[in-house]
Amino acid sequence: MAHKAQSALPISAPTSLLTPIKVPQRLLMGPGPSNASPRVLAASALPLLGHLHKEFLDVMDEIKEGLRYIFQTNNSLTIAISGTGHAAMEAAIANVVERNDKVLVAVNGLWGARVFDLSSRYGAKVTTIKKPVGQVFTLEEIEEGLIRDKPKLFFITHAESSATVLQPLEGIGRLCHKHNCLLLVDTVASLGGIPIKVDELEIDIVYSGAQKCLSSPPGASPISFSPRAWDKVKNRKTKVESFYFDLIQLANYWGVDDQPRRYHHTGPISSFYALREGISILCNEGLENSWRRHKENSELLWNELQKLGLELYVKKKIARLPTVTAVNVPNGINWKEVATFIMQKYNLEISGGLGETAGKVWRIGLMGYNCTKENVQLITAAMYDALQQQRQGSVKSSL
Ligand SMILES: Cc1ncc(COP(=O)(O)O)c(C=O)c1O
Incomplete structure (x- = not known):
């Protein structure tokens, strides 16, 4: 039994x-966070170690090695940033961008807009190439932007979770390098669930998050820098403006340089x-099996939803995200009431749209631990039930 402590303080507990x-x-079957695996939750309840204890540094080394496998990269500078996906996004920009550097951002949803904002805050001269929400960029459109603006950095989102489109990445790295530019890719909603091979794709900086296909709680976010990007950071004319995200310091804490590892911040x-543990689960399953599981379950979900008479927001199958699916809200149906009904009756979260898709779609996530056939069946049954409720409600109200 907890007791209220006696206190003479003016503000009480x-x-x-x-x-x-x-x-x-x-x-949690929205666009994230997804449920963490019980094995991951058990790992996070293990006793704390000191942030420089050998056993903890060993855990960090295992993370580095595992991430190199999951990103399919030999980049030595492959670490986790302390913070959520936004922290990794900011770490990428803070280190690679100097004031007045030109940055070109591909905007086809929320995340491009976010990187536009972040890069401007770090003093970059930011330009954009734009596509309507729900569409992806062609190599020709990207090259036009590179020739027009001559940026030092080009940003694109692999899995646009607000619009639920999948951007093909083949050829973009080569194009960027032909035009003397680094390529930065957001893989928060794809890493582990959708094929990505960072070295083969010539990606220079890539970041992700823990709470989607890595079946972990948000809080530590993978990031990797190619030797080309690392050189750019080491040859900056000015200091990185963020102390917390300063890669030179982080590289030391993560044991990537030749110096003894020092305190920079207390690792979470x-x-x-x-x-x-999330990485270990993916290593046990095998990346290709995980990619296949996400593909098969998402295709099952798309078929089941279409059988209910629902339309998918992204028409072209090839451009659809296997991790997050947007479903058009039919006329006469209240998206919020459906989501609330499903939450109340099934304890199951689906979400609405974000940015331009707000109010127009539901977004259903199938990621990591949650990406199972059973969950597809459950969400299909819940959607069917909720739509019946809505239709009966509207029949009653029109009587
Ligand atoms: C594609 C994408 N990028 C970035 C983020 C931001 O990550 P976080 O919310 O973990 O900061 C998200 C989060 O949903 C995302 O889906």
Whole structure:
């Protein structure tokens, strides 16, 4: 039993905090976070170690090695940033961009817009190539932008989770290098679930998040820098403006340089345990098997939803994300009531759209631990039930 401590302080402890935390168990099938695997959750409950203890540094080394496998890269500078996907996004920009550098951003949804904002904050001269939300870029469109703006960095999103489109990456790295530019790719909603081979694709900087296909809680985010990108960081004329994301310091803490490892910040111990375990689960399954599982289950989901009479937001199958699917909200159906019904009755989260898709679609995620045939069947049954409810409701109200 928790007791309220006697205190003469003018501000007392909130009564809500006098008992242990309680949260409901939910199935998270929106665009993320997804449920973490129980094995990952058990790892994150292991005893804390010091952030420079040998055993903890060994865990960090395992993360580096595992990420090289998952990214399919030999980049020695492959680490995890302490923070969520945005932290890795910011670390990429903060290190590679100097004031007045030209940055070209491909915008076809929320994430390009976010990188536009971030790069401007770091003083870059940012330009864009744009496509309507839900469409992807061709190599010709990208090359036109590279020739027009002569950027030092080009950004594109692999898995645009707001519009649920999959950007083909083949050939973009080669184009960027032909035009003397580095390629930065966001793989937050794809890494581990959709094929990506960083070295083969000549990607210079790539980052991701833990809470999607890596079956881990948000908090530690993979990132990798090619030797070309690392050289650019080492040859900066000015210091990295962020202390926390300074790659030279992080490389030392992660044991990538030749110096003894020093304190830079306290690594988020439990988040690194969790990420290590999420990576280990992927290593056990094998990347190709994980990619196949995501493809098969998403195709099953698309078929099941179409059998219910629903339309998918991205028409071309090849451009559809296997990890997050957007479904058009039919006329006369209230998307929010459907999502709320499913949450209340099934304890299951699906989400609405984001940015331009807000109010027009539902987004259903099938990622990592949650990407199973059983979950496809469950969400199909829940959608059927919710749509029946809605239709009966509208019949009643028109009587
Ligand atoms: C494609 C993409 N990029 C970046 C992010 C940002 O990651 P976080 O919310 O972990 O900061 C997300 C999050 O959903 C995402 O889907």
